[in-house]
Amino acid sequence: MNGWHGRLLRINLTTQTTSIETIDPQVCRDFIGGRGVAMWYISKEVDPQVDPLSPDNKLVFAAGPLTATPAPTGNRYMVVTKSPLTGALAHSNSGGEFPTWMKRTGFDLFIFEGRAEGPVYVWVDEDRVEVRAAAHVWGKDTHETTDILKAETSDEARVACIGPAGENLALMAAIMNDKHRAAARSGVGAVMGSKNLKAVVAMGNKNPDLHDPTAMRDVSVDTSKNVGADVKKGSNMRIYGTSYVPQVTNTLGIFPTNNFQQGTFEHTKNIDGDALKNQYLIRHTPCYRCPLSCGRLTEVPDGKYKGKGEGPEYETISSLGSGCGVHDLAALVKANYLCNEYGMDTIGTGMTIAAAMEMYEKGYIPESVIGQPLKFGDHDAMIDMIKKMAHREGFGNDLAMGSYRLCEKYGHPEIAVTTRKQEFPGYDPRGSQGMGLLYATSNKGASHMEGDVAYEEVFGVPVKENPLSTDGKAELVKHFEDAFALIDSSGLCVFVAIRYVFSKDRLIFPQRLSEMMNFTTGAGYTPEEIMKAAERVYNIERLFVLKAGSTEDTLPYRMLHEPLPDGPAKGKVVELDKMLPEFYQLRGWDEKGWPTKEKLEELGLTM
Amino acid sequence: MRINVKLIANYQSLLPAGTIGNTIELEAPAGISVLQVLTPFGVPLDDTSVIVLNGLTVDLNTPVSEGDTVAAFSAIAGG
Numbered sequence: 024m025n026g027w028h029g030r031l032l033r034i035n036l037t038t039q040t041t042s043i044e045t046i047d048p049q050v051c052r053d054f055i056g057g058r059g060v061a062m063w064y065i066s067k068e069v070d071p072q073v074d075p076l077s078p079d080n081k082l083v084f085a086a087g088p089l090t091a092t093p094a095p096t097g098n099r100y101m102v103v104t105k106s107p108l109t110g111a112l113a114h115s116n117s118g119g120e121f122p123t124w125m126k127r128t129g130f131d132l133f134i135f136e137g138r139a140e141g142p143v144y145v146w147v148d149e150d151r152v153e154v155r156a157a158a159h160v161w162g163k164d165t166h167e168t169t170d171i172l173k174a175e176t177s178d179e180a181r182v183a184c185i186g187p188a189g190e191n192l193a194l195m196a197a198i199m200n201d202k203h204r205a206a207a208r209s210g211v212g213a214v215m216g217s218k219n220l221k222a223v224v225a226m227g228n229k230n231p232d233l234h235d236p237t238a239m240r241d242v243s244v245d246t247s248k249n250v251g252a253d254v255k256k257g258s259n260m261r262i263y264g265t266s267y268v269p270q271v272t273n274t275l276g277i278f279p280t281n282n283f284q285q286g287t288f289e290h291t292k293n294i295d296g297d298a299l300k301n302q303y304l305i306r307h308t309p310c311y312r313c314p315l316s317c318g319r320l321t322e323v324p325d326g327k328y329k330g331k332g333e334g335p336e337y338e339t340i341s342s343l344g345s346g347c348g349v350h351d352l353a354a355l356v357k358a359n360y361l362c363n364e365y366g367m368d369t370i371g372t373g374m375t376i377a378a379a380m381e382m383y384e385k386g387y388i389p390e391s392v393i394g395q396p397l398k399f400g401d402h403d404a405m406i407d408m409i410k411k412m413a414h415r416e417g418f419g420n421d422l423a424m425g426s427y428r429l430c431e432k433y434g435h436p437e438i439a440v441t442t443r444k445q446e447f448p449g450y451d452p453r454g455s456q457g458m459g460l461l462y463a464t465s466n467k468g469a470s471h472m473e474g475d476v477a478y479e480e481v482f483g484v485p486v487k488e489n490p491l492s493t494d495g496k497a498e499l500v501k502h503f504e505d506a507f508a509l510i511d512s513s514g515l516c517v518f519v520a521i522r523y524v525f526s527k528d529r530l531i532f533p534q535r536l537s538e539m540m541n542f543t544t545g546a547g548y549t550p551e552e553i554m555k556a557a558e559r560v561y562n563i564e565r566l567f568v569l570k571a572g573s574t575e576d577t578l579p580y581r582m583l584h585e586p587l588p589d590g591p592a593k594g595k596v597v598e599l600d601k602m603l604p605e606f607y608q609l610r611g612w613d614e615k616g617w618p619t620k621e622k623l624e625e626l627g628l629t630m
Numbered sequence: 631m632r633i634n635v636k637l638i639a640n641y642q643s644l645l646p647a648g649t650i651g652n653t654i655e656l657e658a659p660a661g662i663s664v665l666q667v668l669t670p671f672g673v674p675l676d677d678t679s680v681i682v683l684n685g686l687t688v689d690l691n692t693p694v695s696e697g698d699t700v701a702a703f704s705a706i707a708g709g
C-alpha cells in the first residue's frame with residue numbers, strides 16, 4: 024500500500040506479547056486513516072460501556088496517511104480511546120516529532136490492550152518490539168523520563184510518555200511527546216497510567232511509499248510557498264504563535280474570565296503575545312516539516328518562577344490566565360511548564376481550578392477543605408493546586424476529578440462549565456454561537472478541536488461569519504466537524520490545513536487535501552467522497568458515544584441562563600434551541616440525535 | 631468627535647511610530663465610516679482582515695460614533 028503502511032502493532036500489556044496485523048485496505052480508504060481507522064478498531068473491539076480505566080479499554084496511537092510524507096505539517100498522530108473524563112470518546116491530537124518517528128517504524132497504528140502488572144515502557148525499533156520494565160522512571164516527570172529513556176534506547180528515538188498526573192489517574196492527564204507537545208484532552212494520560220504504561224519510544228526508517236512522488240512533491244512545495252509568503256508578510260502565527268489570540272477574543276468579548284463569569288479581562292495586555300514576546304521568548308520552534316512554525320521556546324530567566332520550556336499557547340493563557348483571573352505572566356508561564364512536566368491538559372487543569380476558585384469565593388467550599396485561600400488572581404495558590412492535582416494530595420484529589428465532578432461533589436453543578444463533563448476551551452460561546460452548538464454536540468465533549476468554527480466566527484478563515492448570529496451555524500458546525508475529522512484522520516495540522524489546503528468555497532472545500540491524499544495513497548478520492556468518508560468517521564464516533572450512554576447534547580447552566588454581563592456580547596446566552604434541530608436534520612439524525620437507519624445505510628455503517 | 635482605533639498583533643505596526651500599545655485615540659469628523667477610519671492606516675480592506683466596530687461584526691460603511699472603537703486584525707488561523 025502507499026501512504027498507509029497497512030500494518031498495525033498490537034501490544035498486549037497483560038501478557039507482554041506483541042503481534043503484527045495487516046489493516047484491510049478498504050478500511051483505510053473508508054475511514055481515511057489516523058483518527059478514523061483507530062475509531063474503526065475501537066468500535067469493533069471495545070465495549071462502549073467499558074470502565075475506561077480497566078484493562079478492557081484499549082489505547083490506540085494512530086498516525087495518518089500523510090504523516091511522514093512531504094506534506095507540510097504531515098507530523099501528527101491521534102490518541103483514541105474511551106475517555107475516563109467524559110465517559111465517551113477521546114481523540115487527542117499532537118504534533119512535534121514523535122508521530123513521524125512512530126510512522127517510520129512501519130506501522131500506522133499501535134494498539135495497547137490489557138494492563139501490565141508493574142510499570143513498563145514499550146520500545147519499537149521497526150519490527151523489533153520490546154516491553155521493558157519502567158519502575159526506574161515511574162514517578163519522574165515527562166522531561167526526565169524522556170531523557171532517561173532516550174539514553175537507554177537511542178538518541179535518535181522519540182518518546183511519548185505520561186508524568187505523575189497520568190500515573191495517578193488524574194482525569195486531566197495528558198500524553199506528552201518530545202517533552203512539550205501534548206495529546207492533551209479527555210484524560211488519555213490516565214488511560215495510559217491505568218495500563219501501567221509509562222512511555223512509548225519509537226524509531227525507524229520506513230517512510231511510507233508514495234503513489235505519485237513527483238506530484239506530491241509539487242503540491243507540497245506549492246503549499247509551503249503559500250505559507251512562506253504569509254510568513255514573509257508577517258504572519259501572526261509565526262510572530263506570536265497562538266499567543267496573539269487574547270487580544271482578539273478580548274476585543275470580541277469572548278475571552279473566558281474568572282470561570283466564564285465575564286467575557287473581557289482587564290489585564291489582557293499583561294498576558295498577551297506582546298508581553299510574552301518582549302519578556303520571555305527565545306525563538307520560535309516548529310513541529311517536524313512545518314513551514315509555519317508556531318511553537319515558541321520561552322524562558323523565565325530568574326526569580327521564583329524560573330524555568331524554560333515551550334509555550335504558553337492561547338488555550339493555556341485563557342485557562343490558567345484569564346480563566347483563573349491570573350495576570351502575572353511569569354507565574355502563568357511557570358504553571359504551563361509544570362503542566363507539561365507533570366503531563367496535564369492545561370485547559371482541564373486551569374478551568375477546574377477556576378471552578379474551585381468560584382466555589383471558594385462564593386463560600387461553597389470552605390478554606391479548611393482546600394487548606395488555603397483560593398481567590399481568583401492568586402497565582403501562587405493556582406501553582407500549588409497544579410502540584411496537588413498531579414500528585415492527588417489533599418484537595419488536589421478532588422481537583423483531579425475535573426470541574427464537573429468537583430462541582431457536583433460540593434453541591435453546585437451549575438458552576439461547572441463543561442459539556443460531556445469536559446471543560447470548555449477559550450471561546451465563550453455566548454459571544455460565538457456556532458461554538459455553542461459545537462460544544463453541545465461534540466462527540467468528545469467541549470473542544471475547539473472537534474470542529475473549530477471560531478476560524479470563521481472569530482478569525483475570518485476561510486470566510487468571516489458574524490459570531491453573534493445563529494443563522495447558518497448548523498451547517499457551519501457540521502462542515503467543520505467533518506473537516507476536522509478529515510484533517511485529524513489524514514495526519515495534517517489544522518492550523519495549516521484550514522488556511523492552506525481548504526478552499527473558501529464549502530462545495531469544493533477539501534480539493535487540495537484530496538489531491539495530497541490521492542498523490543500519497545492512490546485512492547482516487549473525489550472531494551465529495553473524502554468528505555463522505557469524514558462524515559462516516561464522525562458518525563461511527565457518534566454511535567460509540569451514544570452507546571456509551573452520553574446521549575445529551577446540551578450546555579451548562581451558565582451558557583443557557585446567565586447572560587454575559589460585559590463586552591460586545593453583553594446580554595447574550597447561547598440560543599441552542601435555534602440551532603440544534605436544524606443541525607440534527609442536516610446530519611441525518613433523529614430528533615434525539617441518533618443517526619437514522621437511512622444515514623447509517625448511506626455511510627455503510629450498518630455493521 | 632473622539633474615537634479609538636485598535637490594531638491588533640502584526641497590524642500594530644500600522645499605528646503611528648511611537649504608539650504605546652495597540653490602541654490610539656483620534657479626532658474624526660462626524661459621520662465617518664469604519665472604512666474611512668481605517669483607510670489612512672493602510673489596513674488591508676479585503677477578506678485578509680477582520681474588522682469590527684465595538685467588537686461587533688458590521689458593514690464597513692457603518693458610521694462611527696463618539697467613543698466608538700474600530701478594531702482590525704489579520705485574518706489567519708489560530709487558537
Ligand code: SF4
Pocket residue numbers: 096098118119308309310311313314315316317318516517518519
Ligand atoms: S502550525 Fe504549529 S502546531 Fe501546526 S505543525 Fe506547525 S508548528 Fe506544529
